[in-house]
Amino acid sequence: MKKNLLFGLAAILASFQYTSAQERKAPSYPLITHNTYFSVWSNSDKLAESTTTHWTGADQSLIGIINVDGTDYRFLGKEPEQYKTILSASDERSYPVKYTTTKPDGDWTTLQYVPTDWKDGVSPIGDSHDDKLKWTTKDIWIRRVFTIAQTDDINKLLLKLSWDDNIEVSLNGEQIFDRVGVSKGFEMTPIDKSKLKVGDNIIAMHVVNTGGGSRADVGLVDKEKPSIAKELEVADQKSVNINATQTVYRFTAGKVDLDLTFTSPLLLSDLNLLSRPVSYITYKVKSNDGKTHDVKVFFSASTNLAVNQSKQPVTASKYSTASLSLLKAGTDEQPILQKNGDDVRIDWGYVYVAAPKTTGATQFITNANESVNAFRKGSVETTVTQGTGLALNTVIPFGKVGPAGTSKFIELGYDDIFSMQYFKQNLRPWWNNSGKETIESQLTKAATEYPAVVQKCAAFNKSMYADAFKAGGKKYADLCVLAYRQSIAAHILVKSPQGEILWFSKENFSGGFVNTVDVTYPSAPLYLIYNPKLMQGMLNGIFYFSESGKFDHKFAAHDLGSYPHANGQTYGEGMPVEESGNMIILTAAICKAQGSPAYAKLHWKTLSTWVDYLVKEGFDPANQLCTDDFAGHLARNANLSVKAIVGIGCYAQMAESLGDKSAAKKYRTIAKEMVGRWMKLAGDKDHYTLTFENPGSWSQKYNLVWDKVLGLDLFPQSVYDTETKFYLTKQNEFGLPLDSRKTYTKSDWILWTATFAPTRKEFDALVDPVYKYALETPTRVPLSDWHETTNGKQTGFQARSVIGGYFMKELHDKLQAKK
Template identity: 30%
Template sequence: MFWQGTTAGWEGIIVIDGIIYEYLGTGLQSLPPLANVKTASQLAVSFDSQYSNFTIRAGPVDLVASFLSPVIPRDLCRTSIPLSYLQVSFYSTDGQLHDVQLYSDVNAGWISPETNTTLNWNLFEGNSAVNGSGNATSSPSTVYSWVLSQKNQYDFGEQQDFPQWGNFTPGQSENFSFQSGHSLDLRYNYVKRLQLSNVLDSDYRGAQSKEPVFAFAHDFGSTVSGSALYTIGTVQQNVIRFLTSDGLVPLQPWWTECYGDDLFDLINFHYDDFATSQAKGAKFEAQLKADVQAYYSSFPGSLYSNSTPSTLPSYVNSSGSEDGTDQFGHTYILDSSNVYGFLDPTDFNGIAIPDVSEAESYYAIVALSARQVMAAYVLTVPPTLRYSNSSSITSGEPLLFQKEISSNGNMNTVDVIFPALPFYLYANPQMLKFVLNPLFHHQENGFYPNGYSMHDLGTHFPNATGHVEGNDEYMPVEESGNMLLKAYSYYKFTGNTSFLIQHYSKYRQWASYVIQYSLVPEAQLSTDDFAGTLANQTNLAIKGILGLKAMSFISQVVGDLSAAANYSATASSYFTQWEKFAIDPTGTHTILAYQSRGSFGLLYNTYPDKLLNLGIIPQSLHDMQNDWYPKISQIFGVQLDSRHTYTKSDWEMWTAATCAPEARRLFVNSLAHWLNNTSTNLAFWDLFKTVGTGGYPVGGPTFIARPVAGGHYSLLAMLKTGQNSQIGTAPGGFIQNSTQALTESRADYLDISAASVSLQTTKSALISAPTSGLFNVSIHTRAVQ
């Protein structure tokens, strides 16, 4: 399933002693009933930051299908490769030899869902086309690749979020056969004969016309175990169109700088790199687990426990509602007739989901988020410019482009980068610089006329054409405050003063705007633009105030001490006034907008104060909010604000990082509870209802698979604050040679295998797109017995 719900076919069959078991896809259900065809049974599903693993039983053999999209953000060369892996391993459960074959095919829906789009395809042995029919070589050193493309390509165009240019490629090799053709005919003939004909279908057509599929089959003979490896993904040469002083220029993907610009060399490298990518992914995974453990060791509060959840003891309640005592000795009530979730029966405040440790819940959230964050980005080679001396374009450093997945496809949206900030700061702060540099290039070279920060780099990915007329979405306080906070965050986590010096005049321009308009912001949009325009937004104002405090530190770093004093004094004065405007007359919580008594909302914009140690927000304000959130919590968390019953998971995790352990646990465990019980059936949503079944907001926007999931790393970013985890660079920039990826600077990675977390349900299991939600296709494979 493509991230927005369009289906794409991937069929998987394992043959055991002549009995056919379908373990992936549903293609065999369209065939006439056959006595030797069965459906394999799924035994378990697990995931971690790297893998989605499916354990399946097929008679006397168990099979594990492991989908791997390596998350290695400090290795930008490998990160830039737009291909993912599927490893299919099997073993005999009775210890006996069995005759085993594996079959896999993909359909043309991976490259285009449309009927009227004619496609071309071919099979390649290495970089040579296999024309006509005949037996393929059995050379174990050769990768075989199906390569699909649209006959009439439109560079830098998308249709239903599918790219209209590039090659989709899936692949393989030794002891195999191949075939392309009509899905029904090809699959029926395979299950009857247990072999493919090594023939290519030359009737080029659309994905829905006599559905074309592209198949490989492996024959393992009599064995007790074996495995096959496939890779799959989109490869494009011109990947981004970028407005520069030289006009609109096409940008090459960063992998061309690392591995050369030949498609088949890239496929070969990636296929042969499986073990190395596994090991690098395992290091990230091991560090992620270690850091989650370290956070909960450093900031445990009274509620953290390493104990394994067990059956909870119950107590008598005459109302008949479900109730009990959690693992920490707190009594709770869950009344299914209301929407308030788990409640403390003494005061009916919300409590955390009672049967799961917070550390386990948090690990599950960040592990599930990792691939989703990385999938939204493309790394490119910077342009070589004749007419610009831009400090934001540096030879040897990549540019990073983000797609605003699902909401509108904007590029490098400032308020989509901002919620993902914790992931950057935790995983690789240099990526923050690389994603901000294209924005600075436009605004420092006369491509944006307004005095506040631009909203995005272009209306629709992959076209970074900017807004030379200044008609981007109007969020001036939001985006200006965001840019100031991101700039100081980058410095705080890297110690890189040059980034502040290079863009200081632009920071001063934005700060001047924030001084004028942040304390009492006019009716305008905030980052939560789906909720509509609102005047005097409490949360928006505090972002501007914190942005000014960050600006005071920026000025101090660059040596402009008088400006630093002025910015600091203004921020402090504004905060004193803000407190009078923003706190409800009851004194129990902040309000959504100055004029709206009784309203409320998540005060997530106070998180940067704690993260960056800005020193504006007193602990008493955090304590007040900490006591308030349990009073308004519901079964799937705390709603975003009092206007609606939905919430946003990124802002919930930002808010959690500002809370004391009891309220923090409420946020973390309710999000994990939503993951396991939501009625949603697509990739991780960041906008969902806190009531009912935790479903999609009625009539609301569809926020699927977005990179704002980086906000879930809020607690881990807190752990790394001030460590200045700056990445060293090899001489000559980020490339050491044409085949060697970026050197990892962190020596504290643990070299252990990636372990997995079991899902209680499979509703939110994620198999992430390799990059940017782009799917043209190639598939490659080689059998290893």
Template identity: 30%
Template structure:
């Protein structure tokens, strides 16, 4: 059995994300990524004898779980008892090349019963989903349910009687509106119903798996959030709603398409597994399989009022910010590898906010709101902590329309901003996605990108005392890795403008990048590699930003510097990975895989991947994949279920780039 800290079951978006935090599905009840109880329970009755297969119940014995397999798009659990084998699958058809598949909040549940003893068996599987999935706060008894009979399916939904969409925002919060759906094929062997027992309400699916050989049944688990995002004052529904009039209609179509959908999940898993194994072996395959759905499901895909795709990520467990630039940056390898248009969908809201009077700075913003409110940056707000200042956010508060504020509103404290970090991130992502798509994205945003690049030239050679994406470590002046990012971003924009034919502007940037890179190599050097800070001679840190020099073929940093960095990382390896720097033993999983990507194509890569897989196998903290943990103890450090874990796909992106160069 594969062991990971928490097992993804229903994982579709930040408000529809249910996990089993144990080795076996019968060890604990399922929970939201936030830790809130969201019980999914399942019982298989074998010839009149009920056995638990999901969830706990002290009155029922558990069916023995014989296997657990984690694939990129599927979780597969196997059970055996009384001459019967049962296989349960939870699948999300996350094909990044097809936007509808990541937008539709549907989990495809399959159950396959196989007779092992040659005897006929009466088999009934019952699956229930608690109605508490639909709310944070509920007046007693105020739930409503409805049953739908469609052409090819039947479905049932439940939700609060009084719907108040977008009635709150926050970090460790779950949805408080919308409708949970359960559907099944209209095949005579399956049915779904709403059930209630005093104050307990649930949706239940019943599958008749009676057979002398093999029987299969299916359920579709879905969520209609009614309204998804307040996008700069426009109340936007989920991306899928433009094509489908209702959730029952969508579920009816997908029921007909079940065979091809499940086959597509198998294909996706096979392809992704093969790519990961080719790059980094079976350990890397497990790392990518564990990260894939988590990274995607931390986002919500909508359209803006003009119809353009907008991808908004939630910064889970670290403040709930929406569209955080330095969270989009680490997840970007996943999207650059499989659909670069999604990177541009991440950047559009930031460009939009940066152009408004409410953001009066030359550098890029940190975020565009707090989930699910894309109504202006909330990080580093300048306000007294009083209840009457209008912008002090607590708990489940909604976010003011900050984007409408005038330039003199004095919304933000510059001390808490990340000027170089966010500006360089935006430039690098715009250039990298344009290099993949050749769609004029950089030219479209040329003025803003040039302004940010000018800021990087003026301030990036030797950074002042400011925060970077590793803000948990606090402010750091003379940050060598941050200076490196600034240099590479300037070079990247110069290269992109050259390809766009804007050679005069490009030349200035390229000259500046070359000059700054040479100075960086000289001033960053220590006895063995490069420093943490320019004024700290014998310190070290992982220079995870170096990989962009290779990805974009900038050739600004010498190969010798990169090799010395790799040598240092190998010397600093701990049981669960390489620490971020020499100040403590904190590992950042995304940055570890970025730094290790310099070793793609060599046997050295496995030295960095194996400890990360070991962490997944052994950490005692039963939470979704943590990107920040201790290199010695394997204990999670506050952060988990964050989209940044998509950064582990950097070695695959690097391998793709090397293959493309070889083909040319």
């Protein structure tokens, strides 16, 4: 009977996975995902409909073409748009501006306005290390005067903008653009070229920084006509399927079928494999008419994978080892670990395209706008090795292909040389901690281990999906699949000078901070399930920061710096209750997951300092920020109070495990007494309030989930029943709002809230709108965790690690099963 039931479950899972392969759409599809710098995505449902990009939105073009019996079919990527500069932005050169941080009077956007009290400045403008005009206020008003010689030869005029967070732009006194929310790198917006005048012109900007990083940059470009011939056909994409470690596309190209698989083997249980910066691109081709056909595949990777800005000069080369043919490219400058911040890509180290010699591949280097036409004309000659915007090209011959089919793969890798700076010491990547490894040896090892690694990935894909399906059903499992690679790829693995694991996150698209504790906190479930050692690696640096005396406070730090510089907190203020609670809760979760209090024992003195801070300051919090800092400061925050109570309860649980029964009793008594007071101060008829004694307000109490997950038994079941019932009356089409102040939400917190729902029906009711959001959001970026519940649009944030929090229900079930 049990055997039949298991077989039936397997059949259902297979059916769901097949169905999802035909129907599922992601906001953005992960292709190459290793870390925050080596991260390439497709932002369209069909792979050939858009240019592939870095998670920030900057073009990092990958192009794929299959030639069948002399006919070319494009299946991967779209030719990057080419632009001619009319007015340079800061990625090309600095420019002078007039600016003020005080709201100006009069019509300040016109040429006639006299900016008497304005200051002179030079771009770049923002708060990053390389910015020349340091902007640290909330508002800035900017005037840029320039001269245009002629406009007749402009094909299509585009406004080139990069900003953080909100912006209004005028050209010659007429508003031409406004947007709420940060840009995705440089964004191009068409404008009527008649608004541009021969002679003097002015672009005026008002930019608002609502929190986190700041930047303001503007230019004008002319969109040139594409160079790829119009007659190039596009392969018919039949399906796409996303698994934990792979994205698989199926195409028909004339008389041949092509399966294209991107594999980033992010297996958390194998740190050496996890840290190896090598992805596989596998091509499986077979005829679909029973006959044989001549087939070859073309792959082109832009050297923009190795630059921060497209105008940076690079040098590329072609060489070989005993078993591999290789292409390599990197910037001429090689400014190792010099740049920091959010909207920043790596411009040191080298990108590699490697083909096993057994594939018979031919490799060559061209300018990016020449690569496709070179392949189509049969040319495989290297025409350039230095410049900007080059292409690393590989032609893979398949010869005669019949119905049995054949498969070949290539590798895409990146050697960053040094990954992080940790309290002024540069750290190598985990895979080369000794400094004696080479990327060539890693690429060779990856090629040799290809069959075994792909098999491991396939097994993990299946087991992860099955576990998530068991915990929460198909929609929940699909959300976990979307979360898996995105969360992991927002980290880098290194070893500290003290020999500890450091699993550093970057706070993508929300400030660019390193190891932010309230980003670690929501992402934790994924790592607690699959490797608690990595969870320790997310806390080790924060513990060191305090225990070394570098952060001399009675509460935990917010972050360790601005990525990739982990030299100490750079966020403007602390979140003392938030971060102290987070650190204690996560330490308790590690102990629970490992079945041992050993990790807590290492840091008991620090934990004891933090818990006493929570006892003193945590129950009725003063006016301060919490993890939802975008919503602003809040006093008497009921959900933050829950975090303090749960943190105190976690400390008591760890004390019990360490044999300190007196401390365990003391702090558990404190926590339980706080619960009673909390219920009175937050109680409001059919729910609990956003802030104490504030009738009519409400909020998601997602911090309650740890009471259930860790078995603390602090809050009575009636609290969970009451809150869940109330939440179900407040949902919108795309989810439950964060609280009564706005209609936006955080999807990671919804998944936490759903986890403590009393019934599966209520769990599904809370999760289903998040699933709908993930599939229907009009914002095509790596999944945003902060979205509007009324229309599904991104409010802010993208590609962040926090969606590792989607795994909370699976973590809950795993830890409950250990009881």
